Amino acid sequence: MDVRLMPDTVIAETRTIEVVWSTGAAVRRRDPWSGRLYEEILSLDPAHVDLSRLNGGAPLLNAHDAFDLEDVVGVVERAWIARENGSYVGRATVRFSDRADVEPIWQDVRNGIIRNVSVGYAVRAYEIREEEGTIPTWTAVDWQPLELSAVPIGADGAAGFRSHQSPTLCRLLRQANPENSSEKESPMTEVTPAAAETERTEPQADAPAAAPEAPVPPPSPQEVRAAAPEAITRAVPQEPAFKPEQILAQERARIAGIYEAARKLHVDQAVADDLVKRGTSLAEARGFLIDAAAAKDAAIETRPHVRAGDLDATETRRSAVEAALLHRFEPGKFRLTDAAREWRGLSLIEMARGFLEAEGIRVKGLGRDEIATRALHTGSDFPQILAGVTNRTLRDAYEAAPRTYQAIARRTTVADFKSVQRLQLGEAPQLEKVNEAGEFKRGSIGEAKETYRVETYGKVVGITRQVLINDDLDAFTRVPSLFGTAAATLESDVVWSIFTANLAMADGKSLFHAGHSNLAGTGTALDVANLAKARTAMSKQTGLDGKTVLNIRPTFLVVPTSLELAAEQLLAQNIVPTRVGDVVPATIRSLSVVSEPRLDPASGAVPWYLVASPTAIDTIEYAFLEGQDGVFIETRMGFDVDGVEIKARLDFGAKAIDWRGLYKNPGVALS
Template sequence: MTELSRAAPVSFNPATRTFTAIAATSTPVKRCDYHGDFNEVLAVSGNNIRLDRLASGRAPLLDGHAGGSVRNQIGIIRSARVDNGELLVDVELSDREDVAPIAADLAAGIIRNVSVGYRVHAAEESTEAGVRTITATDWEPFEVSLVPVGADPAAHVRSIEEPSLSTTTPATTDLVEADRARAATINELAQRAGLTDLGVEHIVAGTPVADFRILLLDAIVERDADGEIPPRRSAYHDSYDDPAFRIRAAGEAVYARLTPGHEPSEQARPFLGRTLLDLARDSLRIAGIRDLGFNPPTTIERALGTSDFPLILGDALGRTLRAAYAAAPSGLKLVGRKTTARDFRDKHRLQLSEAPRLEKVNEHGEFKHGGLVEAGETYKVVTYGKILSVSRQALVNDDLGAFADLARRMGQAAAATEAELLVDLLLANSGAGPTLHDSVNLFHATHKNLAAGAGNLGAPSVTTLSVGRTAMRKQVGLSGELIDVSPRWIVVPPELETTAEQVLATIAATKSDDINPFSGRLSLAVEPRLTSATAWYLTADPASVDGLEYAHLEGQEGVQIETRAGFDVDGVQIRARIDFGAGFVDHRGWWKNPGA
């Protein structure tokens, strides 16, 4: 009878490209989390499923849960309903040309397996005979997929005459349940052996489990003899048995509690809602330390001595810290060139002049030799850092507000440190800038990048901007040749921000004298740390003309943190560090107006 049921024509209608599928049932599916294996059960009833998305007529049918591109959507869910323990969906397949082979396999009954993508909002956990079961009591399906092997062996494209569970006889129900168990067992054995395709083949063929075990053993022996032993991978491609994976997932879950707008990944979801005390107990269990009824302070103290718990805290703090660091940019970083340094030694920047002018070749075909003039500026990366602490009391109290505040302040402090270093460099030598390799300050009459004369000074205006642009256009290279330098940014203190915005604003000109030649050509960078209320700067595009350059140590971009259990403090210590350096590698890309 089972074989006859499998041979029944599927419900796919080629004329309308529609079919009905069982998207989910309450069949237990084996999963794995940080506690180990468990059975996941989706409670399939009208009170447990949020059907708004599927019932809206807009939910997608995907190819193998691939949701990264609209090309992976091969159809649409027109309606959904629950029928006595089964989530049924009515599907319309796309008529795209690339979907035609899928339609043909559906019509032939080759493609049968279905899987649902969902999000769990609430669940209940129970243990019976040593087996954990987590039942999703409030869950929301948001897509349905056609798959080679589904997690739920009972989810499939329905046959034309396949009855609902509500109309099956007890005998038929027993056969259906037996076949579901057979498919689930074969699927599990095949996945554990890394021979998923073989499992699919024999699930469809109706092979009994006992026969499949023999076939599977033969296949393993044959494969091993050929030396083709694939690496074993879990269904998640990563495992909570991997400490690094578990730490990242738990750290992200804590970060999600710190940051309400963060959408946690699927790996982090098992840890959502767990307090710091819960995570501390997990770390003790994983470290092999028995929970002897420790009170919360003792649990936290013991957990700080494990390798996992401080690293979980560090991961969560690091995410918050880096977000705050990225949200506090420097005005001067906008106009500098970003690079990296391999080590802490002086970073040499060679500047090559424009190639010498080509000369006429004589009648004998003789080419004359030219040369390139080299000039070098150096700077190096230096380490800056500080150690802060989170008290044991804050950990026991699950005080995530203290965590978030500390991390944000550290991130902002790291960003401020870099910004102040750039400003200090620009304002060195009483605002004249650093001394370059030619023993002349960055801004100097010799470099022709410093405004002088009463008529050329003052706040940004069409007149003063024109003076700066002309000076930059007349810059020459190391060999005395003209080079293409044009202003791209205007850098101002906050006191001149409004003035600069007015100058750069587009003017609805009524006569030619009103046209602003700089509108749309310059971008504004405001640096609140500039000490002069009147001085401002023009800079070229750092991608085309050398000027300000800053670097992080290679592989250590931005702020880095390390955590450890405190020895001289009662809690956990966090060390924040940046490896950062900056320097001016040429004067030609910058021009300064000291102001009135």
Template structure:
């Protein structure tokens, strides 16, 4: 393998950066059907426009075809593969092998042989039939010299003076010359390679005269006039402005004809303008090729939307909504990498990897038509949060930014998800409900229904009556405001998307627990004017007793003997034993089926081992309760506002603060509906 040569002129400056594997497009040449070989030209070294993200400028990349500058060992080894669209993650991606490769003057040529596998045959047949005509080369750059423009306004030239072709691929559409990665869309970790950059004061200092070369299909080529130099001084190159203007006019005319032809083909095919824009964006798509592309698109859409015998409504997700959701997920994952484990959502969010809040704000402005060049971080934050419409208009934005919506939805989703995972120990023994408004809710006790009456032959059914006694309560509203200020964007503060939602969600769950357990410990009056736990209700132990088989049996018996207002026996059986931390050991001791007794008489009875122990620190001291299954008899009912089951969020542009305000609202209430399913022992 030849050793790369150093340019004649010393570099002004040097630095090392990581670059991904680069790619360029070419076309299939001669095909030998019998030998299953294809000859092709994989490069002419022509210039391609790319973007330098470090220096924020466009440049023309040029591949030097000096044999001393190209490492041909890999491509000439006979082991380099022909791949399917640059994919190398599976053996099925290998379509063939590069059998020969060479540099021939201003061209790089190669011969490839296709595999005889059955799954490769369709690709080879498409090449033979002229359907697949595009080839792309992937290459690594080791050294790059940067040549400053001789005339203001002309682009920089980045010339690869040490580079290596890695592989060749069949591709459906030539890659965008401005793209520098080819694996991002597959959602895999992008591989990068170290590359040394050297700055030259003028194009002539590179020691490798700039060549004028024909443009390859799919490449944006700008011809740069050669520079002259002397031993003592370097002078700016002479530019033939008239020739340059003529070339630009010819290029503009050809591009206009190409776009007109593509739009006409799309119109005749009955497809929309968006598809025409897509084809125009593919630089290698000619007007002649557009007709075949239209036919393929018509076939694809026909297969995706077969004729249906009945009317059908299909819901699709707007691209904007998908981007907003992905950006929100990226913010959440930055704040908490373990926030969720949904592979599809994580893949969608990966496009925003490495972006902080300011980067995302800048993108939101640019998607709204604005230009962030020259703006300070404060100005970007103000524009992204829609805090100054005049500033947005001056910045070229045709619409407002959707960044506040992304942030607000992300916080709201984080709040609701955090709320769902909070521990609420009261859920098993309480019954959920909703109320349509804040008016007083009246719940009639199920135990007050009249008895079913016998219906004789030919007799009439009589209406079932309920007692007039009903428990009444109304919803309560609680809430607070979370602020996302432009200072938090500048500081890249992610607390609003992780710690703050978790704290608010924990507070909401704690509020619910306080209200429910406040009923058990506060012993409020019922509709009959008597306390919930009272001797009149026959649900309060006469004296406190520690948890034991005898005490549990007494409580169980008291619940079984409960009667409704019609004096009917209810046979209420307890299902839950609710205690505080001080009684947890006792509760488990007398209800566990795994307790090994020294004597058979000490074995816990089955009716006690069926009890589910619920421990909550809000139950203090020796107090303990027996509670029935809420599906069999009313116990405690907890209620949300209809349509707002749990935390609900709203957002608005801040007035008290410079930023976005997100209001968290929680509407909740709880009430003991029937004392007959509840029993209390003060404990000892």
């Protein structure tokens, strides 16, 4: 069966279409560590597939691109495992966006031109079967589809066109005495875990084929995970295919390589963060980063330079001096160019003397103080060099500073410093039966409004003539670097204060409040049972009408650093449990831990939080002033300072937009 969009299922009014996203066929891959070939099979047994992400509003992407919001062309409305000709099949209903840029894609889908679909996924456990003289088979027995994509060409027309990524850290189970079971063909029906369990334990070989039944809702994540232990423990764990420390070393090298490539190409850290989170291989990530850098360069307006006389030499000299200063500041990070070698080892005052002489300014017989004064005040380009070095070190430090809030919040830009108003649209009113007279009752959509604004923060750094005379390199390298880190720290302070201050929302209630149904009545410890209660509370959140159940699913477990180890141990269950009661459900293990020291209280109970994905529902929004993304630098000849003044400026603001995607448990005091 082809894995493809199905034009005959198009509903034009709702812009929906049904797709087959997997048939579970084998795809040949190569182990990135050993180089050996293997056949990968994604088991579609309902006990092995976690559909919570797809049924939680997973995106429909344009060929697996996930750099910008424009890459999202639709959403997965519903996903399920169906039964067709005796085999399991992954099916879904997707809805396309009505944006203008998506319209050509939608029309090609309707016309049957675009038909291929690919699934992006993460595997938590493989069941490995090896027989002498054959290629090993890796069957994913605990995996989760993450997104669906419309793609032009796929690797396997019958099995689906899957995202190309290296295997992530997961359990590897060697299968002993594999069971060869055949399944009776039957008309296509949707399979629940209970039905799948019956087929495994009580086969009815002589029973007549049942008549087609009406489709039933897809299994819930809890039902799917409840069936998993029996299926997984049939395989006997043996020695792993490769050592855990080797996997960790490879993973660290991959992450470090991605961030290093992003820094060298001057690509935003958010792009690198996304590649790391998606598990993209280093080779593929470098290709993405090169494309991102090229797109960024293409967006910058360029003009031809008019050059006269020795202007080229002046620019070369300026670049050489700047490179020599940066190399002196951090040799391992900044490469010494050939032109910069003649400036290597010179003091700042010696560089100023050489630069002035090269510009035709007479400096013979001048003292150090006079050289410093002329370098800073005679129209020389030397102040621009100092400002360039300062800007570079400050910006690098700003981009390298850790910011844990970016995963749980949505980024935007604003045009000015006026108050930003964000609306929470309510749900459409419930439809009511029309009476015999044919009268339709009017309804309304509720809304709520949150307001915040971008504020300006800044500091001035002065490069004085004393800096040149004293050869104080730290004054315009180390000090600006600290200012860059301080700017990033300020952003984190602003965002995380939303959690700790718990300020009032537009309705007059605190962000975390019993009236918002997002605050546990009593603080409890961080464990599976209490996480399940918190998750249930989020799923029962209602719309602004107080009736519509939103079924919100958390994506992040946010904890203070004092709970980081406990959270990671709770979610990283790598041992196959022997009792059902010991199972950590996949919907909980799929949570991503975000640890932040600003959430640690001075004493007493230690809280923890659940946060939904900002792409699924509004949570926290942070904003920069348009055109001023991050910390920016301005320079001028000093008036209050006898030298160059460098001003670092940050225009930034943040606010909680909706409380329904956030949940707080006050926690308990740690022993």
